[in-house]
Amino acid sequence: MALEVLLVEDSKTQAAQIKETLESVGLRVRVAYDGPDGIREAMENPPALVVLDVKLPSMDGFQVCRRLKRNPSTQNIPIIMLTEKADPKSTMSGLREGADDYIPKDIFASEHLIETLQELGILE
Amino acid sequence: MAEVTSPYKMRPPVMQVRVEDSMDIMIVRDTARRAAGLLGFSPAHRAQLASAAATLAELVLKTGEAHTLHLNGVVKGMKAGLQISSETPWLAGVSANNVLVALKSKMGDLVDEIMLLNEPETTILMVMWLNEDRS
Numbered sequence: 001m002a003l004e005v006l007l008v009e010d011s012k013t014q015a016a017q018i019k020e021t022l023e024s025v026g027l028r029v030r031v032a033y034d035g036p037d038g039i040r041e042a043m044e045n046p047p048a049l050v051v052l053d054v055k056l057p058s059m060d061g062f063q064v065c066r067r068l069k070r071n072p073s074t075q076n077i078p079i080i081m082l083t084e085k086a087d088p089k090s091t092m093s094g095l096r097e098g099a100d101d102y103i104p105k106d107i108f109a110s111e112h113l114i115e116t117l118q119e120l121g122i123l124e
Numbered sequence: 125m126a127e128v129t130s131p132y133k134m135r136p137p138v139m140q141v142r143v144e145d146s147m148d149i150m151i152v153r154d155t156a157r158r159a160a161g162l163l164g165f166s167p168a169h170r171a172q173l174a175s176a177a178a179t180l181a182e183l184v185l186k187t188g189e190a191h192t193l194h195l196n197g198v199v200k201g202m203k204a205g206l207q208i209s210s211e212t213p214w215l216a217g218v219s220a221n222n223v224l225v226a227l228k229s230k231m232g233d234l235v236d237e238i239m240l241l242n243e244p245e246t247t248i249l250m251v252m253w254l255n256e257d258r259s
Contacts (some may be wrong), residue, residue, distance in 0.1 A: 087179075088230060091171055100168055101169070101171055
């Protein structure tokens with residue numbers, strides 16, 4: 001059975017694009033459109049991986065990452081932050097909150113995402 | 125093309141990106157991730173190195189001059205690392221201390237070392253070393 005990824009992304013357009021990339025490599029994808037919903041989804045039904053945007057309504061991706069990494073039931077789920085905020089400060093904020101990778105949304109994003117999925121053992 | 129400067133012994137990978145406009149910043153970021161991956165850095169540390177390389181490329185691009193960013197494996201004793209460097213001739217004669225304070229405040233958390241070398245050309249150089257926690 002295919003592994004499931006929880007995608008936390010508020011833009012429906014971008015969520016559809018990322019979902020398509022993840023499904024193209026055989027993963028199942030659940031989407032949450034804001035931070036609190038993402039945390040609830042991750043706690044109720046822990047996925048194999050969380051792909052997390054930074055700019056989210058009501059709670060940003062850094063806060064979501066921190067909460068998931070501090071909760072014993074979700075702390076071992078790998079988190080990849082996929083974001084438009086590519087500056088050094090944001091990168092270090094994401095990694096310090098426990099993200100396993102921090103990938104800017106640029107023309108190489110899908111490629112980097114799939115490489116990291118392989119690296120983390122989510123894909124063979 | 126000028127040789128790459130380093131206080132350390134160099135080893136593969138040896139990569140370079142010509143940076144002429146903002147589109148090239150993405151190529152720098154991608155190339156840094158690949159170089160870091162070849163050396164065995166974890167995805168999180170690849171992200172740090174990619175951010176450092178892109179930030180250096182952006183800073184140098186702001187001068188309005190095209191430049192070449194170099195990414196090289198380096199060795200110090202038993203340690204391997206990735207060096208990111210770019211010649212910055214317009215910094216010749218500028219206080220190294222002032223330049224380093226500015227660079228470290230922007231990128232100091234991303235890499236282990238930031239240096240400004242003056243010979244043979246003025247060059248900004250950054251290194252992250254590979255260790256067990258980073259692979």
